[in-house]
Amino acid sequence: MDPRPDPRHAGQVTTPDAQPEAVLCDQAVFTSARSPLGPQGYRIIAAGEHLSSRECSEIVTHAPSGDGLCDDAPAAEGLAFYRLSSGRCCVLHSRYAGKEPSGRGGRRTYTLAFVLDEAGFARFHGNPFEVVRAARSLGALNQEVTTRPSLPQLRLPCPPRPGGAASVDRSVAGIGARWISHLAGRLLDGQTIIADTEMDRLALAEAVVLVIPAPLRSSVSLAANLRFSVGRCGRLTVVREDVGRMRQLMRGREVWVERIGPDRGPPAPPDHPWAALAERFLCRGRQGRLLDLAAQFGPDDVAAIDRIVAACIDLDNMESASAAELVDTAAAWLDRRQTSPLERKLAETLLANVRERLESAAGRTAEEDLVDFWHELLALAEPSERAAGLAEPALLTALRRAARHGLPTQVQMLTAAARASPRAYRRLRTEAARVAAALVAWADAASPEEIAARRQLISAWAACAEDSALTDLLDRMRKIGPAVSPTGAEPA
Amino acid sequence: MAITEQYTSSECLICERTNPPGAMLCSACGAPMSLIEEAAIQQRSPRIITILGESNVGKTVYLGFLLDMLSKRAGGFEAIPKGAYSVNLQQSVISHMNARQFPPKTPLEVDHWKWAYYQVRHYDAHADEWFDLLLPDMAGEALAQEIETPQTYKAITGLLAKSAGALVLIDAAVAASGSPHPDYFALKLMSYVDRQFATKRGGKARNPIAIVLCKADYCPECFDNPRAFAETNLNRLWNICQSRFANVEFFAASTVGSLGFAHDEDDNVVPVPLHAAPRGILEPFEWILDRIRAMPAK
Numbered sequence: 001m002d003p004r005p006d007p008r009h010a011g012q013v014t015t016p017d018a019q020p021e022a023v024l025c026d027q028a029v030f031t032s033a034r035s036p037l038g039p040q041g042y043r044i045i046a047a048g049e050h051l052s053s054r055e056c057s058e059i060v061t062h063a064p065s066g067d068g069l070c071d072d073a074p075a076a077e078g079l080a081f082y083r084l085s086s087g088r089c090c091v092l093h094s095r096y097a098g099k100e101p102s103g104r105g106g107r108r109t110y111t112l113a114f115v116l117d118e119a120g121f122a123r124f125h126g127n128p129f130e131v132v133r134a135a136r137s138l139g140a141l142n143q144e145v146t147t148r149p150s151l152p153q154l155r156l157p158c159p160p161r162p163g164g165a166a167s168v169d170r171s172v173a174g175i176g177a178r179w180i181s182h183l184a185g186r187l188l189d190g191q192t193i194i195a196d197t198e199m200d201r202l203a204l205a206e207a208v209v210l211v212i213p214a215p216l217r218s219s220v221s222l223a224a225n226l227r228f229s230v231g232r233c234g235r236l237t238v239v240r241e242d243v244g245r246m247r248q249l250m251r252g253r254e255v256w257v258e259r260i261g262p263d264r265g266p267p268a269p270p271d272h273p274w275a276a277l278a279e280r281f282l283c284r285g286r287q288g289r290l291l292d293l294a295a296q297f298g299p300d301d302v303a304a305i306d307r308i309v310a311a312c313i314d315l316d317n318m319e320s321a322s323a324a325e326l327v328d329t330a331a332a333w334l335d336r337r338q339t340s341p342l343e344r345k346l347a348e349t350l351l352a353n354v355r356e357r358l359e360s361a362a363g364r365t366a367e368e369d370l371v372d373f374w375h376e377l378l379a380l381a382e383p384s385e386r387a388a389g390l391a392e393p394a395l396l397t398a399l400r401r402a403a404r405h406g407l408p409t410q411v412q413m414l415t416a417a418a419r420a421s422p423r424a425y426r427r428l429r430t431e432a433a434r435v436a437a438a439l440v441a442w443a444d445a446a447s448p449e450e451i452a453a454r455r456q457l458i459s460a461w462a463a464c465a466e467d468s469a470l471t472d473l474l475d476r477m478r479k480i481g482p483a484v485s486p487t488g489a490e491p492a
Numbered sequence: 493m494a495i496t497e498q499y500t501s502s503e504c505l506i507c508e509r510t511n512p513p514g515a516m517l518c519s520a521c522g523a524p525m526s527l528i529e530e531a532a533i534q535q536r537s538p539r540i541i542t543i544l545g546e547s548n549v550g551k552t553v554y555l556g557f558l559l560d561m562l563s564k565r566a567g568g569f570e571a572i573p574k575g576a577y578s579v580n581l582q583q584s585v586i587s588h589m590n591a592r593q594f595p596p597k598t599p600l601e602v603d604h605w606k607w608a609y610y611q612v613r614h615y616d617a618h619a620d621e622w623f624d625l626l627l628p629d630m631a632g633e634a635l636a637q638e639i640e641t642p643q644t645y646k647a648i649t650g651l652l653a654k655s656a657g658a659l660v661l662i663d664a665a666v667a668a669s670g671s672p673h674p675d676y677f678a679l680k681l682m683s684y685v686d687r688q689f690a691t692k693r694g695g696k697a698r699n700p701i702a703i704v705l706c707k708a709d710y711c712p713e714c715f716d717n718p719r720a721f722a723e724t725n726l727n728r729l730w731n732i733c734q735s736r737f738a739n740v741e742f743f744a745a746s747t748v749g750s751l752g753f754a755h756d757e758d759d760n761v762v763p764v765p766l767h768a769a770p771r772g773i774l775e776p777f778e779w780i781l782d783r784i785r786a787m788p789a790k
Contacts, residue, residue, distance in 0.1 A: 032597075034760070039673065041547030041633040042600055057641035065600040065633070102548055103754075103762030104594045229601035230517055249603060252515025252525075 022155045023123050025116035025131075026050050029145045030063040030092075032108050034101040041102065042066070042109075049150045051115060055084050059113045063092055064226045066100050068109035070201065070240040071225055079202060081128035082221035082234055089121040089218060090114070091128040093141060094226060112141065114154065118218065123158040125295050126217030129167070129206040130159055162295040164210045167200075168287045171207035174199040177282030178266040184211040184278055185270030186256055187220055187235060194228070194237040194246055194257040201225040201238040208236060211278045211290065213297035213305065273309040280316070296342055304340035311346035318353055323361040327376045330354040334380075334387050351390055358394035363401065374398050374413050381424035388423040395424055399431050407442060408454065410435045411461050418464040425465065436470050443473055505531060505538070505626075507650035521646035522602030527626060530574045530609050538609065538624035539784055541777075542651050544685070545661030546677050547632030550706045552595050553747050554661060555629050556585020557770045558777055559608055567774040574609040574624075581606040581629055589747075589768045598631040602647045605630055614781065623781065636677070639684045652688035656787070657700040657780045660685070664744065665710035667725040678703075678729035686736045696738040700783035702776035703733065708744035715772065718742035741779055745772035 026048035033045045042065045044056050051059075062080055069076045078094040090113055097110035114131055124130035134156040135141055145151065171180055175197070186193050187208065197204060205224035209217055221234025228241040230249055239246075247257045260267075270276050281290035293312060301308060314329050321329065333351055338344040358377070365373045377398065381391035395417070402409045414432050417425040425432070439458065443451055462470040502511045505528040509520035516525055531538050545551045559582040562571035573579050584606070588595040598605060608627045628651060638648045652658070660681065667674040689697035705721060708714040714721040719742045723730045733740045749769030754762045 039546070039636065039677070041597065041631075041636075043633055043636065053641050057637055057644040060600065060633075060637045061644060063600075065631070066597050098758040099756045099760055100597065101758075101760045102597060103756065103760050105596050227601075229599075230603040231522055231601055248516055250516075252512035253519060 022157050023116055023120035024153045025114045025120065025156055027115070027140070027151050027154050028056060028059055028113040029151070030059055030111040030113060031097065032066065032101055033146070046145050046151045048115070048153055050153070052086065055086055055088070055090075055115060058084050059090060059092070059115075062090070062223075062232055063111040063113070064094055064109050064229070064232070066109060067106040068094055068111075068227050069096065069225055070227060076225065077202065078224060078226040079128060079132060079205070080221075080223040080226055080232065080234070083218065084115065088115050088117050089128075091116075091131045093132050093135070095141070097144065110144070114156070116156075121218055122214070124156075125159070125162045126214045127162070127164060127206070127209055128222070129202070129209070130163055131156065133163065134159065162210070162291055164206050165287055165291060167203040167206035168210055168282070168291065170200055170203045172282055172287070175204065175260065175262055176266065177279050178269070179260055180204070180207050180211060180282060181270045181275045181279035182267040183208045183236070183260075185272040185275030187212060188216070188272040188275055192233070192235050192253075192255045194233065194239065194250065194255055196239055196241055196243050196246070196257075196259045197261050198240060199261060201240065205236060205238045211275070211282075211294060213274065213294050213302060215297050215299045215302055274305055277309045277312055280313075296345075298341055301340040301342040304338075304343045307336070307338075308340070308343050308346060311343060311350055315346065315350050315353065318350070318357060321357070323358070323365055323373055324376060326354050326357050326361060327380050330358070330387075330390055331380055331383075334384065334390065355390050355393060358391065359397050362394040362397035365398070367405070370398060370402060371409075371413070374402075375416065375420070378417055378421040378424050381427075382421035385423060388421070388427055391424060392427045395428060396431060399428060399435075407435065407438055408457055411439070411457050415457075415461040415464060418461065432465065436473070439470075440473050443476060503528065504650075506654060507646050517603055518647075521650050523628075523647050523650070524577070524607055526575060526577065527607065527609055531624065534574070534611070534624050536622070536624050538626045539656040540626045540628075540651060540654050541780060541784075542655045542658045543627065543629065543661065544635060544658055544681060545632055545706070546636060546663065546674070546681075547597075549632060549661045549663045550747065551632060551661055552581070552598055552629050553585055553589070554659075554704065554706065554745065554773065555608070555627060556582045556589075556595065557747050557768070557773050559610065559627070560586055561770065561774055562610065562612060562777075567778060568615040569774070569778075570613050570615065572611040574611060577606070578608040578610060581608055589765055592764050592766060594763065594765060598629055600631045600634050600637075602630075602634070602645065605647075612781070614778070621785070623784070635681070639680050642684070642687075649688070652685060655689075655699065656784045657702070658685060659702050659704055659776055659780065661704045661706050662722075662726060662729070663707055664705035664714050664721065664725075665707040667705075668711035668714070668721075675726045675728045678726060679732055682729060682732045682736070686732070689737075696736055698738050698787070700739040700741075700780045700787075701733075701737055702780045703729070703740065703742045704772075704776050705742065705744045707746055707748075708772065709746035709748065709769075714744040718744045739783055741776075743772055743776040743779070745776065746770070747773065 028044050028047035028051055030044050032042045034040060047056055062082055069078045074096060080092040082090055084090050092111050092113050094109050094111040096107045098108050100106045100108050140154060183193055201224050205222055220236055222236040223232050223234055224238045228239045228246055243257055243259045250257055278290055333347050338347050377391045377395050381388040399413055402413055417428055459474060462474050502513050504518035504523055506523040507521040509518055511519055511525060543551050543555055562569050585595050606629045610625045611622050612625050613622045634645050638645045643649055662678050663674045686697060689699045705714050705718055722742045747768060747770045748765045749767040752764040752766050754764055756762050
């Protein structure tokens with residue numbers, strides 16, 4: 001049986017439970033090979049049978065030829081990523097492989113091309129460095145392919161979680177969070193970047209890619225640690241070259257060419273909101289959270305990036321937010337209509353967080369501020385059942401705390417609830433019944449003077465709350481003292 | 493039409509793409525925009541002579557020696573390089589050969605190619621006539637890829653479309669050894685050139701093409717009768733030339749007097765040019781220049 005998969009289904013490999021765990025990719029080898037009587041020089045010496053001639057020619061124009069890396073080290077590596085005109089994604093991995101075989105000096109560059117479709121690339125979280133890591137795990141990077149007609153498809157294992165955190169850590173330590181977010185911001189603004197740096201160029205390129213939301217990554221063609229060439233200049237080029245020469249070559253094009261590094265001083269803060277958020281997270285050592293968020297983006301979330309950033313900032317601010325700020329945040333997010341899945345998810349997390357924190361705040365708020373907080377909660381709860389549900393735990397906690405001050409305070413709070421927010425009051429019915437029962441018990445033991453003193457308070461509550469226990473209590477009070485008007489006002 | 497009107501300052505000389513003012517390289521084909529600036533200064537349309545050949549056939553060495561001989565007024569030529577960039581190629585070739593090394597391989601990337609813009613005239617009956625010649629040194633691998641998949645390298649497509657003539661270099665030494673590879677490559681190449689030079693009526697291409705049989709010092713009979721050598725050892729090439737090209741001639745050339753061989757640490761054979769003895773370098777150029785001169789101006 002032919003072990004090769006059906007080329008019509010080239011792309012994802014699925015297990016019986018439909019969980020993709022590997023991606024099929026075509027491969028090609030571009031290097032210089034000498035044959036005494038045959039073709040000479042750099043060419044594709046071996047390629048997968050599903051690669052078209054147009055795809056092969058595009059690999060040739062993007063792959064580096066002799067002495068093709070910026071780095072002199074024998075173990076140096078370079079990486080390029082770009083979209084082929086066929087729509088497939090191409091990742092090139094280059095390294096040195098001995099001397100130029102024609103004997104004309106220089107080192108031979110050996111480039112492996114991995115070509116996979118968009119869905120397959122997305123399985124690597126849109127990170128070309130993940131594709132190379134997967135190939136490395138199979139030992140594919142170290143094999144020296146000699147001329148042969150066809151290469152088999154590679155079954156690349158998909159990473160269970162987004163990787164590359166080490167590159168981000170190394171880049172933050174080496175160049176600082178500001179540079180990374182600055183570069184990401186420029187890319188998100190649609191600019192083309194050529195960065196000259198002495199630091200680890202592959203790590204920096206990966207860090208910048210990872211900061212970008214996953215669905216946008218496949219549009220960022222890149223070349224890292226490859227000798228600079230105008231034809232290879234994608235959206236992101238990280239090289240070690242003379243900036244003046246590169247500026248000259250790119251003259252007349254809208255390209256940002258700059259030498260970057262810790263010795264250059266920090267650049268301007270990024271304008272793009274996502275890049276600004278990235279800087280905030282990187283500066284606070286929350287790389288993991290940032291990479292998780294960037295990886296969670298789906299295609300429908302890109303349009304909502306500003307609102308997603310706002311949700312992330314609100315979530316981030318929550319730890320230090322005051323009770324009033326929490327109420328404001330909750331009110332803002334309850335009003336907002338979420339349009340994308342990630343925004344919805346973040347809003348839900350945020351509101352769940354607010355609910356929890358409001359409840360906690362209700363337990364911590366200073367006694368003298370409790371009534372004010374109660375009124376803020378009532379204002380939050382009234383607009384919708386969802387809002388009332390959000391405020392409910394905090395309302396209950398606040399009401400129970402008020403028991404320390406005695407029944408009159410609780411009655412005042414419940415009266416306020418019944419007046420300001422019927423929705424909130426409905427959710428406090430059980431607690432209200434408990435307070436009413438306590439009132440009845442109190443009335444049984446109270447003197448007529450005491451009852452008279454509390455009559456106005458109770459009648460005000462009874463006037464706005466439909467509670468049989470309260471009605472009965474008021475009837476008893478009428479027998480004890482003067483009649484109370486239905487509105488709760490004392491007779492003149 | 494004056495050259496200044498014909499070529500605006502931002503239109504590429506090779507592919508005619510309009511580039512933003514100040515651009516150094518054409519954004520479409522990668523050719524240097526300084527070429528058009530030179531053309532505008534000279535007020536003459538440059539004649540492009542394209543040097544074609546497979547990787548390792550010796551295009552860079554041939555072109556380097558040719559330009560060096562022209563600038564030394566060999567063969568009654570007077571040549572003036574326009575811009576320092578025009579001298580870089582010959583300087584690199586001669587320096588390396590003096591150090592008994594072949595020059596490095598020409599990179600595939602178009603922006604790494606060397607271009608030479610020369611004003612040339614020949615001391616003969618037409619002594620007053622100056623030609624502006626544009627001679628690019630392209631990578632053989634790029635040409636091979638372009639032949640296999642046309643339009644891969646727009647610079648090559650554009651160059652041939654604009655070429656007044658072409659020098660096609662073939663490895664005579666390999667052909668003489670019995671390998672069919674140079675013949676097949678030449679056949680593909682000439683088929684490609686035919687498509688670029690073809691007239692609308694399907695007639696033979698009239699642009700002069702000099703077939704230069706390189707490394708002819710390995711097969712001295714090549715010098716005696718290049719046509720017979722080609723007909724015998726490069727028969728497919730010979731036939732397509734007869735069928736499709738009206739203006740074609742065969743020449744033998746060599747640059748290296750004697751060659752030694754060494755091994756590098758990877759056990760690759762390293763050819764060592766012990767001394768340079770250029771032979772037959774100028775003749776193809778002289779022939780092609782005469783033919784271009786004889787062609788009616790476009």
